Amino acid sequence: MIITSDDLQGISALKTFLSKQFKMKDLGRLNYFLGIEVSSDQSGYYLSQASLVYLTVTHPDNAYAVHIVSQFMSAPRTTHYAVVLRIIRYVKGTLFHGLHYSNSSSLQLIAYSDADWAGDPTDRRSTTGYFFFLGDSLISWCSKKQTVISRSSTEAEYRAPANTTSELLCLRCAIQIAHNDVFHERTKHIETDCHFFRHHVLEGTVRLVPVPSQDQSADIFTKADSPLRFRALVSKLQMIDTLPS
Structure with missing residues (x-):
């Protein structure tokens, strides 16, 4: 269990209560959790990883490359091995890159969504990419091949914001509305995505803002x-160098 609060007296009382109910050990200040290095200063918290096991948990800059090579794990070829070596070299050079979560961040939810069209040369499926900021803090991201082949860039672009909207609803804790992730992931008709997306635009759940191509940060996914x-796109993800703890 991880307890976070500014009420030190309340934390102490809670730990005392829990220790009477369960066998527990106070490990003190959080420094390491599930392979993630955690450090902090007056500005907020820093998350980073030097372990390769779940590297994309705190390295969204690797999400697209890992997404590509992961498709060939069952039958890798020389080309894929070369890409993996490039990923490892990049990781070595950015070993202490991590995410910064400011303690003065606003609670405004902002999303960037993008899609390529028929970008995968093996099956011509498109890739959806999106990420969410809560104020200045990156909290969710995705780089994923679409489940069906889009016959136009319009289809691919519609499916991307539909998936993004679904994630938005989950992040807003509207479980009773948004708990249809499996349905939306498996849909085979562009009409469904269109109506789903348009509905939430008209409802005001989503507000569309035009973004020039050079400012489309979701390109990285x-x-x-x-x-x-x-490098320019990575800088927009609020990733910084963190010192090892």
């Missing part, structure tokens, strides 16, 4: 870019 463009 849908396609491979030049090193200069990639």
Whole structure:
């Protein structure tokens, strides 16, 4: 159990109560949890990882590349091995990159959504990419191949915000409305995504804001870019260098 609060007296009382009900050990200040290094200062918390097991948990900059090579785990070829080596070299150079969660962040939920069209050369499926900021803090992201082949870029672009909207509803804890993730993931008709997405636009759940291509940060989850463009996109994810604890 992890307890977070500014009420030190309340925390102490809760720990005393729990210790009487259960066998427990106070491990003190959180420094390491499930492979994630945790550090903090007056500005907030920093999350990072040096372990390769669940690297994308705190490294969204690797999400697209890992998404690509993971599709060939059962039958990798020389090309895929070369890509994995490039990922490892990148990880080595960014070993202490991590996410910063500010203690003064607002509670405004902002999402970026994007899709390529027929970008996978093996089956011509499109890739959906999105991420969410809660104020200045990155809290959710996704790089995932779409389940059906889109016959136009319009279809691919509609499916991406539909999936993003579904995630938005989950993040807003509207479980009774948004607990249809499996249905929306498996839908095979673009009409369903259109109506789903349009409904929440009309309801005001989602507000669309045009984003120029050069400012589309979700590109990092849908396609491979030049090193200069990639570094620019990583900087927008609020990833910074953290010192090892």
